[in-house]
Amino acid sequence: MRKIVLVTLFLIAAGCLSVHAAEADGGYAGAFLQVPAGARPTAMGGAYLAVSDDGAAPLFNPAGLANLQRPLFGTSYRVMQLDRVLGYATIAFPIQGQSALGVHWLYAGSGSVEARDSDGYPLGWDINQANHQFAIVFAKRFERYLALGTNICYLHSAMADMTAFSVGFDFGAILYVDQLVDRSKRDQMPVRDIKIGLTMKNISKRYKWHNGDYNSEHTANRNLDREIEDKVPLEIGIGVSARFLERKLLLASDLLKNLEQTPEFHAGAEYFLRPEFALRAGFSDGRMTAGTGYLFKIGKHLLAINYAFTTDKADEGSEHIFSFDLLH
DSSP states (O other), X not given: OHHHHHHHHHHHXXXXXXXXXXXXXXXXXXXXXXXXXXXXXXXXXXXXXXXXXXXXXXXXXXXXXXXXXXXXXXXXXXXXXXXXXEEEEEEEEEETTTEEEEEEEEEEXXXXXXXXXXXXXXXXXXXXXXXXXXXXXXXXXXXXXXXXXXXXEEEEEEETTEEEEEEEEEEEEEEEGGGGSOHHHHTTOSSEEEEEEEEEEEETOEEEEEOHHHHHHHOSOGGGOOEEEEEOOOEEEEEEEEEETTTTEEEEEEEEEESSSOOEEEEEEEEEEETTXXXXXXXXXXXXXXXXXXXXXXXXXXXXXXXXXXOOSTTOOOEEEEEEEEEO
């Protein structure tokens, strides 16, 4: 029990330190890929690189789907402040050789904003933005202690009369540390299911924007035509998770760093009051998070309904997230 208390205090202390380390250093392409999606990972503060065992896995660590035993459908929808929305859908199937294959779609969009000229007068039309990421997901457990996974991604973004697209990759690995210990000793350990997650994401993801169509529609000056390339920053992450109290308590923490921004620390916990009912809490990028989840048995099927709540940051307002995972 003393070890559990020390680990919990460490996670809380590290989270508090990260409040002072965080900076408003945004403004890079693919920012929607950094927002935690899915109610369970969001409630756990986004600390999910070493968990990733549901429909949100492609967004965190695709290697987590290697243990999939049943066909999975997962979806989530998050209404954010300033008329923004974020949602995903995942379909995955177990295949031979402790492997899984699936498809994933992530959507992020904003509401319409009235276009105005430099003097502030309405121009009679609206501007909005929509971002999509489609991915083919593959995961395989190569050894009892190692699973690898990848996303092959197609990204499409549209704003006003401009569109851009990109192709890229995400890679992930999960190391099952307790599988390196002899089984007789492993069963006596107070800490179970120790996992380390490693990820490298946004490889080769970049948008090429050209404003020619926009200028031809809304201006008469073709001298303003430009082509700009926006590169999504490469991101590297490491996460650790473990279960305590006869697997009732799950603790997880992640450290993320991309090439353009300061490191982010995420920490979270999940406690099962009953086998089908869990409470969750976490810390994510200056926000405290909380949530719950309930697992329903419907015949031979399993339905997980999860809810998350995040406190406000920079006066953006609080948010509520729901997600659903159905195992056939």
